[in-house]
Each structure stands twice: as C-alpha cells, then as structure tokens.
Amino acid sequence: MDKSKVLELLSKFISIQSVSADSKRRKEITKAVDFLKNQFKEMGVDVKIIQKGQSPPLILGIYHSDHGRDLNGNRKTIGIYGHYDIQPEDPVDEWESPPFELTIKDGKLYGRGVADNKGHVIQNLTSIKHLIKVNKLKNNIVFIFEGEEEVGSDNFENYVKEAKDILSRVDVFYVTDTGMYKKNIPQIFYGLRGLVYFELEVDIGNKDLHSGIYGNRVLNPVQILAHLLAKMKDEKTNRVLIPGFYNEVRSITQDERNNFKSFARSDEEEKKTAGVYKMISLDKDQAYLSSKFYPSLDVNGIVSGHTREGAKTIIPRKATL
C-alpha cells in the first residue's frame, strides 16, 4: 500500500479541528463525520449514523465480506472501536508545530489526534481497505466510531442500544484507542480503568473583595480548596485518602507482575519521556504498575482570582477546580 497516500489521508483527518469539548467547533465535528462517511463509501462499506440532537453522532461502518449474506452468515464479525474527536490543543504556544497540520520530524508524526485516536482510525481504515482490495478479508467488519470520547461519552450507551441489531452480531471487539508501550512489542489490553471527571466550584459570595479590607474576615475560596485537596491525598505516600477509593481494586496477580516486568521501563527512562524532575510510585515492587492498575486522582485544572500580569489585592469570590 502506498505510504504517501496513507499520510495524505491522515493529514486531511488531522486538519479537522474536531474538539468535542469546544461547542463553538460543532461544524468541525460534522466535517470529521463527513470525512469518515466518504472513506466508508470509497471502501464499499455501508454507513449508518445515529445522532441525538446536536451531539456528536455515532458512525457505524458495516462490511459484509461475503456479499449477499448478512452479518448472520458463517463468517465471524469483528468490531473495531475508535473515536474521531480530539482533546483541545491548548496551550497553543507550546506546540512546536501547528496542531492541526500533520508534521513529520525525525521519523515521528506530530499533530493533535495522531496518537489519540485519528492515527489508529486511519490505520484501521487503510488496512481494511487494502484487505478488501486484494480480496483477502475473511471476516465481516463493523466499525464503530464515536465523537464524544474526550468529553465522557455521554450518549454512547444510548447510541449502542440503538445499534443493538448490528452490534449484537459482533463476535469480538477490537478497541484501537490504546498504545504500544515499547516499539515493536505488541500489546493486548485486557482492561481499562475508566474515568470520572468533575468540576468543583467554591463560591464565597457575589463579588471579589479587597484583601486588605476583608482579609481575616471572609474565607478564601482557594484556601478552602487547598484544605479539601490536602485531605484527599497523603503527601508522603501519594495514596488517595477518600474513604472507599481503593475498595474495589483487585490485587495484581503474580502472572500479571511477571508479564509486565518484560516491558516495564526504568524510572530513569520514564523521567526522560515525561520530562519531569521526579517519579513517584504506589506499588512498592513495580513502580510501572502504579499508573496501569491503581486508580488515580488528579487536578486537571484550577483557576481563581487575578491570574494576569502584575499584582491585584483581592480575595476572589470563587475558585474553580
């Protein structure tokens, strides 16, 4: 298969700003859907779109390897999951290349979504396209691409229910939204931890106050959040202190420990890749497992009060975490 054509396709997909978190870019979501629809048509794959209101739709691409039969035939049906939405590109000024332009540097591809998950989607589309072309596809394929993965997949469950007649015929699902930890060591993921994301706002009143006049008289919302966060995580062990947080975490088997040993990176390597000063761990034997098995708790953003140049003596009226 022609590598340049694959890159051209990825480049086009990357140029679409399908940031699901940004309601102002709903048109870009539509562009991404149209892009995928066209791909399916070119491949001779049937398309089904399920959408609720203005939410990013679910796109199904259904290919019957044995034309004339339906998915109930003798052949196995493989489901391929992916998502066409991407994370916001901010902070923009820290990108070394334009986020929505596919850039190749030292043999690596850069662009918002290359690693999560547009790159994988293109891999899937082009490899299936190739198998169809050379007449070597032995299975039925059901592509299932959503556009809300980066914002919590609010409608996913309902979409899946609506597509039950198609999806129930899938024998095995292949989730492409993962990565390879070490080059040339293929990995099979057999579990994902899931995610709970929430925003917390602490309000002390209805206006910012002068800290010289109201200091010691009103609570500071950032201070309230600080006390709250300090109670949520142990400063020394880094363990989450919220009661019950680890209750349903099963222990890691010896087999799993052995398997993971084979490709775990050293803390030195991790430090370099992450670009941080220090690595921490929750697992006393295999640091690497800390982020693979144990649930984690993190602040993804916080903002309160005066954050621009210079000084401003205020007690902010609210803090958002």
Add this chain to the structure above:
Amino acid sequence: MDKSKVLELLSKFISIQSVSADSKRRKEITKAVDFLKNQFKEMGVDVKIIQKGQSPPLILGIYHSDHGRDLNGNRKTIGIYGHYDIQPEDPVDEWESPPFELTIKDGKLYGRGVADNKGHVIQNLTSIKHLIKVNKLKNNIVFIFEGEEEVGSDNFENYVKEAKDILSRVDVFYVTDTGMYKKNIPQIFYGLRGLVYFELEVDIGNKDLHSGIYGNRVLNPVQILAHLLAKMKDEKTNRVLIPGFYNEVRSITQDERNNFKSFARSDEEEKKTAGVYKMISLDKDQAYLSSKFYPSLDVNGIVSGHTREGAKTIIPRKATL
C-alpha cells in the same frame, strides 16, 4: 464650589486607564501625569517630576501660601500623599457600568479608581484650589502623588530621597489613600499594615502529561500547592501557621478597643456589604478588629492546567499561585 465641575474633573481622571500592573498601558500613566500637571498649573502650583527609567514618575506639587517666601517661612507646610495609578479592571464582564466611565447611581459614584485613590486626589486638588481662590489658604502645601502604589511602590523610597530638600520641610503628612468606615463619622488613620505580595510557581517538568498515563507516577503541581497552603492556615481557627507570622504584632490596647467599638459594624451588616455567606474572625471579642489590626494571608489568584470549557485529562506541568 461648582459640584458639576468637580464631577467633570473626576470623570476625566477616571477615563484615564492608568493601570500600573499592565505594562501595555504605560501611555495611560503618562496621560495621568499630564492631567495632574495641568491641574497644578491651573492652580498656580509649582510642579516637579522625578522619574527613573520608564517607571511611573513621582509628581510633586508645591504651593507657597505666602508668595515670595520659600517653604522655610513662618507658615506650616502640609504634605498630601495620593496615587494616580489604579488596580486592573478585570473581570470586566462583572462591572455593571463601564469601568473607565464615571457613573452616578443612587447617589453613589462608580468607576475604576473612584474609591482608590482618584476620588481623593480630586477632592484634595479641588478643595485646595478653592482655598487659594478665596484667599483662605493659610499653609504651604506639598502634594506628593505616585504611580506605583498598586504594584508595590518599587521606586518610591528612591524618589522620596531625591525629593528630600522639599519633603524635609513638610511639618505634617496627610495620607488620602484611606476610607471612611461609616458615613459622616470622620476617621483618623494612625497606622497601616503594609503588604508583601509574591508569586509562587510550582513546576513538575517541561510539558503537560496525560493523567491517564501518568497519574500515580508524577506529582501534581496543584496538589503540591494544596498541601503547602493547607499547612499555612489552620482550617478551624483561620490563624496563619507560618512560624513567626504574628511575632511582631503588638496587642490591642483597651483604649483602642473602646474607640473602635463606637463605629464597628455588626457581622450582619458586614456580610451584606461584602456579599458573602459567612464572616470569620481572629479576635474573640471584636470581630471587626480582625482585618484592622492582625496581619492576614490570602491567595489573590491561582491558575494551572485546563481552565476552559469541557474536559481535558492532563496533569499540568506547572501551577502559579
């Protein structure tokens, strides 16, 4: 004296965006200086400007009540301190009237700087102007207006030293940069607590990281700040826990307690004025004194990571307090 002319003058002064914290508005600082220079000229007051580099200058206005004599004459010399710079106007969308437009509503004046400190400066200028006009000014006056009060008065000490020959002749200084706690109850301020302002940045590395991949493996800068802040203030008593913080705080005398009682507002009144849900206190007998005598510690702003619409699963590379 014509009230509308005073308001017109204040209105012109308020329209000047002399935000010293914003280096992009240096021209507005110059405008404010020119405004004051013109006022002095109109009043027949000598002007002296002291400036270091591009910093907001100190403006001195010197009036000899007995022309022909210098400040060494028999008459007493009164110094009047004020500042022509203002705090930033953000968040702009919470202003009910344009910040740089003097607005009168229910007999009150609104506009950035009306209360701190342009209103007082205009009061001083117009009342002295009036006293000169009606030939009733019995003292020499030295106005001393700076433009860095809102950003820590970096150059003030040096400016004052340079103006030593003039300022050393002042018999009494009048600081106009204060307020009246209750309407029609004049107050004399005999002490100011001063201010230490600093910015604290916690960096964990050189890029934002995916919290799904690096959670439990790297420290979160917001969590680090939370632990730090939680240790700085007692959650129950609201007392600052930094060693030595209260060391040089003198006790409040019974006379002072009695004096302050006469105009202290109730917590209910304070709550309404501040627009908050709850008042706190450091003084077990007179809550009002908490913000008048005791030093306070407050976070004026914090920012880290993703603060825009929607979700972004990152561990921010830095947090700024």
